[in-house]
Amino acid sequence: MTITSTPAEIRPARRVTRTVLLALLVLPGLLWAIIRLFGWERGPLVQLFAFTPYAAGWVLIPLLIAVIARKWLIAAAALLAAALLAVCVLPRALPDADRGPSAGLPLTVMTINVYIGHADPAAIVKLVRDHDVSVLALQEFTPEEMWGLSAAGLDRLLPYHSLADVWGTTGSGLYSRLPVSATGSTLSKGGNRQAYATVQPPGATALAVDSAHPLAPYATSALGDWRADLADEPATNSTGTPHILIGDFNSTLDHAPVRNLIEQGYRDAADTVGKGLIATWGPYGDKHLPPVTLDHVLVDKRIGVRDVAVHGVAGTDHRAVIAELTVPTA
Structure with missing residues (x-):
């Protein structure tokens, strides 16, 4: 051998x-x-x-x-x-020890990217009704989606609005159960419309709310506008109107520009309550990418966060983010 x-x-x-x-x-x-x-x-x-x-x-x-x-x-x-x-x-x-003020008026907000107006209007209205949503932000908001939401009864639940509905991916909108003023929209450097309004809860301080939608970093040629759009989002002012930015930021908390924005006086609602790893986007079309967290509710640090939930909506590759907040009384 x-x-x-x-x-x-x-x-x-x-x-x-x-x-x-x-x-x-x-x-x-x-x-x-x-x-x-x-x-x-x-x-x-x-x-x-x-x-x-x-x-x-x-x-x-x-x-x-x-x-x-x-x-x-x-x-x-x-x-x-x-x-x-x-x-x-x-x-x-992990939940933060500091979730912001716990005393004040409860307010529930929701954001959903409706994927070029393809999201199911009835499903969105059901979420608004079931969760007693007071402020709704929409991105990639089209006239077709607006008509569908109206037919599904959204106007009866949220009669006030600031709309910038546009065919394609660049529109946005805000709906509110509470009276609004100073409505309008801005055109970002990347070409997206961002609807905004001042919302007035009864017995509480007014809130400046934006439907945020910075340009996606879809190619290296778009990175400059992506960074510029995030840098141009309104900063908080400790002596001014408390701000809420809700929408599809096309960024996760692993992107420095969105962390820089948060450091200007915001808190990420999902991160605050220990739900910051719940994915809100993906997979996209036939691209089998792992889902990631692109949609956020950023609130002024004078606003408390009680809870956050994420819900799937038929017709869109994004998920709805619903945040239960506490806003300071007047």
Whole structure:
């Protein structure tokens, strides 16, 4: 019987090869974590970084392999990547100790991208009715969607409005159960209309509400306008009217421009109550992309957040986000 074995000079080469391959497996996660931590995403990375929560889960695989293989230096690098991404992602799944004021007037708001007017009007009206929604924001809002919502009875539930309905993807609208003033819409640099209004709850301070819809970073050529649209969203003013931005921001909390916007005096409602990882968009058409969180309710820090829920709506690839808020009394 002949016994064969790997020649001694080959075994070290194989060990080196395995070590290099494992290091190459860890490196993307480490680079991802560093870029995310410092907000350095640029070019094609902007779209990719919407999937950061998935990357945070993936880095655990090379970490486990490195530990099993006893490659301690590589395991340390993988652990660093996992820790950095956990710091960036996990807080969204944990309720904040500070949810804002708990005393005041309850107010429920809802946002839904109606996908070029294809969303089921009856389903939207049912959500408004079932959840006692006082303010509704719509994006990709078309005349056809407006007619459908009216026929489904939305005008009876929310009789006040500020509408910028446009054929295609650029329209938006606001409906309110409460009286509104200072209505209108702005045209963003990226070409989307953003309806706005001042909403007056009874016995409470007036609220400035915008149906936010920055341009999507669909290509590297659009990134300048995407960043400009997010930078141009209204900032809060501690002595002025409290602001609420609700809509499809075409950004997740892993994009630096939307984090910069929030740092100007807002809180993300879903993040605040530990539901910030619930996906609101995707998959899109025949592109089997993992779902991500593009739709947000951003509220002035003078406004409290009680709860957030996400609901699917037939006819659109976005989901409705419903936030229960507490607004300061007059």
